[in-house]
Amino acid sequence: xxxxxxxxxxxxxxxxxxxxxxxxxxxxxxxxxxxxxxxxxxxxxxxxxxxxxxxxxxxxxxxxxxxxxxxxxxxxxxxxxxx
Amino acid sequence: xxxxxxxxxxxxxxxxxxxxxxxxxxxxxxxxxxxxxxxxxxxxxxxxxxxxxxxxxxxxxxxxxxxxxxxxxxxxxxxxxxxxxxxxxxxxxxxxxxxxxxxxxxxxxxxxxxxxxxxxxxxxxxxxxxxxxxxxxxxxxxxxxxxxxxxxxxxxxxxxxxxxxxxxxxxxxxxxxxxxxxxxxxxxxxxxxxxxxxxxxxxxxxxxxxxxxxxxxxxxxxxxxxxxxxxxxxxxxxxxxxxxxxxxxxxxxxxxxxxxxxxxxxxxxxxxxxxxxxxxxxxxxxxxxxxxxxxxxxxxxxxxxxxxxxxxxxxxxxxxxxxxxxxxxxxxxxxxxxxxxxxxxxxxxxxxxxxxxxxxxxxxxxxxxxxxxxxxxxxxxxxxxxxxxxxxxxxxxxxxxxxxxxxxxxxxxxxxxxxxxxxxxxxxxxxxxxxxxxxxxxxxxxxxxxxxxxxxxxxxxxxxxxxxxxxxxxxxxxxxxxxxxxxxxxxxxxxxxxxxxxxxxxxxxxxxxxxxxxxxxxxxxxxxxxxxxxxxxxxxxxxxxxxxxxxxxxxxxxxxxxxxxxxxxxxxxxx
Numbered sequence: 001x002x003x004x005x006x007x008x009x010x011x012x013x014x015x016x017x018x019x020x021x022x023x024x025x026x027x028x029x030x031x032x033x034x035x036x037x038x039x040x041x042x043x044x045x046x047x048x049x050x051x052x053x054x055x056x057x058x059x060x061x062x063x064x065x066x067x068x069x070x071x072x073x074x075x076x077x078x079x080x081x082x083x
Numbered sequence: 084x085x086x087x088x089x090x091x092x093x094x095x096x097x098x099x100x101x102x103x104x105x106x107x108x109x110x111x112x113x114x115x116x117x118x119x120x121x122x123x124x125x126x127x128x129x130x131x132x133x134x135x136x137x138x139x140x141x142x143x144x145x146x147x148x149x150x151x152x153x154x155x156x157x158x159x160x161x162x163x164x165x166x167x168x169x170x171x172x173x174x175x176x177x178x179x180x181x182x183x184x185x186x187x188x189x190x191x192x193x194x195x196x197x198x199x200x201x202x203x204x205x206x207x208x209x210x211x212x213x214x215x216x217x218x219x220x221x222x223x224x225x226x227x228x229x230x231x232x233x234x235x236x237x238x239x240x241x242x243x244x245x246x247x248x249x250x251x252x253x254x255x256x257x258x259x260x261x262x263x264x265x266x267x268x269x270x271x272x273x274x275x276x277x278x279x280x281x282x283x284x285x286x287x288x289x290x291x292x293x294x295x296x297x298x299x300x301x302x303x304x305x306x307x308x309x310x311x312x313x314x315x316x317x318x319x320x321x322x323x324x325x326x327x328x329x330x331x332x333x334x335x336x337x338x339x340x341x342x343x344x345x346x347x348x349x350x351x352x353x354x355x356x357x358x359x360x361x362x363x364x365x366x367x368x369x370x371x372x373x374x375x376x377x378x379x380x381x382x383x384x385x386x387x388x389x390x391x392x393x394x395x396x397x398x399x400x401x402x403x404x405x406x407x408x409x410x411x412x413x414x415x416x417x418x419x420x421x422x423x424x425x426x427x428x429x430x431x432x433x434x435x436x437x438x439x440x441x442x443x444x445x446x447x448x449x450x451x452x453x454x455x456x457x458x459x460x461x462x463x464x465x466x467x468x469x470x471x472x473x474x475x476x477x478x479x480x481x482x483x484x485x486x487x488x489x490x491x492x493x494x495x496x497x498x499x500x501x502x503x504x505x506x507x508x509x510x511x512x513x514x515x516x517x518x519x520x521x522x523x524x525x526x527x528x529x530x531x532x533x534x535x536x537x538x539x540x541x542x543x544x545x546x547x548x549x550x551x552x553x554x555x556x557x558x559x560x561x562x563x564x565x566x567x568x569x570x571x572x573x574x575x576x577x578x579x580x581x582x583x584x585x586x587x588x589x590x591x592x593x594x595x596x597x598x599x600x601x602x603x604x605x606x607x608x609x610x611x612x613x614x615x616x617x618x619x620x621x622x623x624x625x626x627x628x629x630x631x632x633x634x635x636x637x638x639x640x641x642x643x644x645x646x647x648x649x650x651x652x653x654x655x656x657x658x
Contacts, residue, residue, distance in 0.1 A: 008652055015175050022171045026164045031334050034157075038325065043297040044306030049324045052160035053152075053383040054293060057167045057376050064174045064369035071179075072362055080653040082360050 007078035011071065018067050026056040093232050093469040100270055100473045101247055104480075107266055108251030108259040116509050119256030119516060120187040120492050122357040126261055131363075132370025134264035135354045137271065137481035139166075139345075139371070140378060141217075142224025143542055145271060145478035149457075150450030152386030153393075156321065158328030159386065161616075165341025167372060167379050172346040174368035177554075178355040180561045182364035183651045185658050187356065189349040189489075189553065190497045196560040198644055199568040200502055205575055207493045209552040210349045215527065217348075217545040218486045222531025224479040231420060231455065232472035238532055244480065245528040252484045252524075253517050257357060260484045267477035272377055274474025278458045278467050279381045282388050285461060292384035311391050317401065318394070319438030323387065333612050340618035344546030347554030350482075350489040361654035389453040392460045397436045397445070404433040413459035422449035483527070491520035547586060547614075551578035551621025559629055561652070564645045570632040578625025585621075586614045 029037055030052035037048030045054070075081035087095075113119040126134070144166070152159030184192055190210060194203025222241055229240020251263050276292070283295030287307055299306050311323045320326075328334050345351065354371075355364045396414075397405050407425060417423040424447035425434060436445040455475070458467045495516035500507060507515070552575045559566045559574070612620065639645070650656070 004649065004653060011652075018171070018175060022168060026168050026338065027335060030160060030164055031331060031338065035325075044299065044308050045297040046308070046324050049157055049160075049308075050297070052157060053163055054380055056164050057380055060167050060171050061369065061372050061376055063171055064372055065366070067175055068362075068365035068369055071365060075362070075654055080655045082362060082654045082657050 003078055004080070007074060007080055010074050010078075014067065014070050014074070018063050021059065021063060025051060025059040030056050087465070089465045089468060090234060092465050093472050096466070096469040096473045097233065097476060100266075100477065103266055104247065104251050104263045107262045108255040111259045111262040112254045113256035113258045113513075116187075116496075116513050116516075118258045119513055120356075120488075120496065121353075122256075122258040122261045124185075124357060124359055126357040126359075128358050128363040128367035129370045130265055131261070131354060131358050131367045132372075133268045133374050134261045134357075135351065135367070135371035136374035136378075137264040137268035137477070138354055138485040139351055139375060139482070140271065140478055141482035142221055142228075142475060142479035144378065144382075145275065145475050146224060146228075146451050146454050149382045149385040149389065150453030152383055153390040153453045154450055155328055156315075156323035156326040158326050158334070159383070161328055161334050161337040161341065163379055163383065165338045166345055167375060168338070169342040169345025170368055170372040170375070172342060172554075173351070173355075174365060174372075176558055177346060177352060177561070178364045178368050179361045179654070180651045181352060181557070182355050182358065183361050183654060183657050185356075188492050188496050189352055189557070190493055191501065193553075193556055193560065193571075194497070194501065196644065196647065197556075197566075197568040197571045198641065199572065202556075202568055202572050202575075203497055203501065205572060206553065206556065207497050209548055209575065209579065210493050211490055213348065213545040213548040213553075214350060214486045214489050215523075215530070216548075217350075217542060218483055218490075218523075218527045219530045220542055221479045221483040221486070222527050225476060225483070226531060227451075228472055228475045228479065232469075241528055241531055244476070244483075245524050248480055248483050248487065249521065249524050252487050253520050256516070257353075257488055260488055261354075261357060263484065264481045267481040268374060270477040271474040271481075272374070274470040274477070275378050275385075275454075276381055277470060278461065278463055279385050279388075281463050281467070282392070282457065282461045283384060286388055286391065292381045292388075296384040296387055307391070308387065311387055314394055315390070318398075318436065321438075323390070329613055332610055333616055336610075336612045336619045337616035340550050340616050340622075341546055343554050343622050344548075344550035344618050347549035347552075347557065348545070349493070349549075349553065350485040352557075353489055353492075354485070361657050385457065386453065389457050389460065392457075393448070393453075394436065396460060397434050404435055406433050408432065410434070411460075413456050416459070417452055417456055421447075422452050423447060487520050487523050487527070490523045491516045494519045544586060547582045547618035547621060548579060550618030551582040551625055555622050555625040555629070559626070561648065564648045565639055566629055566633055567636065567638050567640050569636060569638075570629040573632045574625040574629030577628040578621045581624045582617050582621030585609065585617045589614045 034048035034052060038046040040047040042050050117123050148162055151162060181192060190203045190206035193206040194200060225244030226237045226241040229235050229243065230237045251259050279292040280290050283289055283292040286301060287295040287298040288301045289295035289298050296307060300310055308324055315323050355367060358364050358367050407427065426444055426446045428442060428444050434444055435442060437443050458471055495512055499515060500512050555578060556571050556575050559571065
């Protein structure tokens with residue numbers, strides 16, 4: 001397998017990992033499991049409601065920067081970074 | 084400070100922002116096609132993030148979203164998650180690769196990747212329909228803001244708005260638009276958060292609205308959201324924090340459609356062509372979401388607090404209703420616009436606001452009032468109200484400019500330079516983009532003034548189209564080397580076709596009343612999914628059809644296309 005193929009595989013693994021979290025905080029916590037999570041509280045927020053209207057958005061922001069940081073490392077590791 | 088009346092103050096604030104936009108446009112005017120289409124690819128990722136925020140957040144985000152949430156409660160979460168989660172998809176699936184590819188427009192990528200002029204033309208058609216439907220909403224927003232705050236005729240307001248956009252978009256191209264959008268972002272976020280901070284302080288004593296929404300009501304031991312749940316259920320409405328929007332599946336599909344649609348909107352994707360590198364494109368998507376999240380996490384607080392304030396005004400204590408004679412000034416002002424309507428059904432001279440349709444006397448409470456009248460309801464000073472007017476205009480104008488550029492570049496660069504008249508010089512292409520943009524503004528203005536039947540469903544249609552056509556075509560083009568021109572074109576047409584069929588079947592062909600078909604079917608018959616949420620299904624159909632055709636024909640794209648895909652997957656060598 002060429003170096004570029006390994007780079008692409010590593011990228012896909014990282015991407016899938018991030019997309020799983022993306023799915024969990026919004027679709028799972030914010031929609032599918034919302035009633036169960038609403039039995040817990042975060043201050044005045046019901047937890048499921050908080051994920052749907054606040055928590056998922058904060059997680060999205062962190063996710064993009066995390067992905068971006070890890071990709072920059074991968075770029076350098078496989079020597080495909082921009083000069 | 085001088086005691087200026089509200090109208091004068093609003094004129095001063097709004098026209099100083101316009102003067103600022105003109106000054107920026109003159110300073111950042113474009114002189115080459117590269118500057119006109121992609122701002123010379125020299126925009127810093129943080130600044131591009133800010134510009135993307137303004138480009139993305141339209142009159143709908145600024146004026147309507149908090150009101151939607153106020154009345155939908157938890158169900159409104161689909162907009163919050165859907166319109167932010169799309170940036171995760173954009174950052175990981177599209178932006179870095181399209182930036183690496185390094186050309187000017189979205190249809191250009193589709194045409195090159197699928198080595199097909201037909202694919203490029205289909206993409207241009209999808210782009211123009213999606214962008215034009217979207218822009219009508221912005222033009223209407225401009226007209227409404229002018230007529231309410233500056234008390235000018237709707238048509239005149241629209242004309243002023245068109246002129247302002249024309250000056251800076253035609254002069255500056257992407258370069259001018261970028262720097263104007265940065266200024267517009269600052270205006271709109273300031274205008275949105277200042278009233279929210281004041282209201283949060285009034286209700287909870289917390290200056291940060293996101294914290295205030297999860298805090299106790301000032302001077303009591305009760306959480307704001309619990310209080311809201313209690314009073315809305317007392318009036319017969321659904322509980323605020325748990326009211327769903329249709330079924331769970333509908334909320335799922337709705338959120339997914341908005342996310343995919345967001346990632347597939349050409350005027351948003353284009354913004355990532357303006358940064359200097361692949362690395363910058365990745366981080367810029369993160370910055371864009373930071374700036375968007377600032378508004379999107381405040382919006383639920385604005386919505387909930389506005390609902391609470393509205394009910395408290397009408398019914399200061401349980402069973403104690405406001406008499407119509409004593410209604411506050413903002414109530415009278417909004418009655419004049421027809422957005423607020425009272426009908427004394429039981430003839431007691433008092434206002435009853437309840438869920439039950441037969442006894443409810445607030446026969447109309449337009450959701451847009453929630454943001455526009457919020458400062459008045461909360462008795463905030465006049466300069467805050469003037470600021471909200473300038474913010475709403477900034478949101479509408481910045482989005483309109485981005486959409487106009489997407490339309491004009493797809494015509495001048497893709498259709499003319501790319502297909503019809505490839506021999507034109509750079510200078511001619513630049514001039515023709517400016518002429519096309521002028522025509523696009525006139526068309527958009529005309530449609531804003533005489534909205535066609537489908538205007539009500541426009542934004543939903545734009546998202547459905549982008550989700551079911553452009554997003555899958557781009558994603559497959561990057562992540563699969565095997566998808567051929569035939570497969571991609573069939574996928575796009577099938578995806579868009581299915582989505583349009585479902586929408587038109589519910590709302591009539593081109594939204595013309597009386598042409599709804601399949602009348603024997605229940606509403607939302609397909610698994611209870613709302614037509615507005617159908618883009619996700621359309622996208623699935625697009626992917627499915629493309630892979631099916633690919634498997635049946637078992638052809639592969641030519642080697643140089645497969646090499647091109649290999650090349651866009653690595654950052655090295657970007658220009």
